[in-house]
Amino acid sequence: MAIALILGSSAMLAAQAPRPPGSTRTDLQRHDLSIPGWETIQARVDFAPGANFPAHRHPGEEIIYVLEGILEYQLEGQPPKTLMAGDVLYVPARVIHSARNVGTTQGSELATYVVEKGKPLTEFAE
Template sequence: MRTSYFAAIALALGSTLALSAQAPRPPGSTRTDLQRHDLSIPGRETIQARIDFAPGASFPAHRHPGEEIIYVLEGRLEYQLQGQAAVTLAAGEVLFVPAGVYHSARNVGTGQGSELATYVLEKGRPLVEFAP
């Protein structure tokens, strides 16, 4: 029984570590998954999430195995896409991030910043890959 107990703890801890390794949360940012669905296109899925940034918080350079469509819900967020000049967006503005393009985000406003992110992804791949 003791072996089973420790095996269960190890399995739970391993699962928790695996999940956090897939999508770490930098301090000051939170992500709330809203929906996830398979698409009619074989091997593709969509994920929609709300990402909130505390004042001054940022999310480091990363990429996704598919497109990201961003709609800024509140605040002022600065986005830096690989090879492009930084752009600052306010509530109601949108941004398209092509598949595989490294990008970062930062709250440059004085209050809360939030975005609605819609991902169209290759199914079965990790959502986030951080820049080396």
């Protein structure tokens, strides 16, 4: 699948590219791992009611913990998964996925990325 846009360079954590309307990401921490060339990034992602984050992938794993609301995730090749506060989801490296708030209140997740250092954090798919 062709990549339409590359955003979120790990070299530019503070200068994040614009996000789709209705979603915000607040970076909480970033650390090099003991494995050379790898790092972890932890962020809070908030979704307004009805907001979605389009199909994208990461250069490593994403571990999601839903903090509030009702969020639906679509991972390539799998049926949609609807999660609520306290639910978790593992997204394997480079798997195309999307997320949307299917509830009537704000939805929020704690996203932990274990990714290759120096690669763009997010690649949007066509």
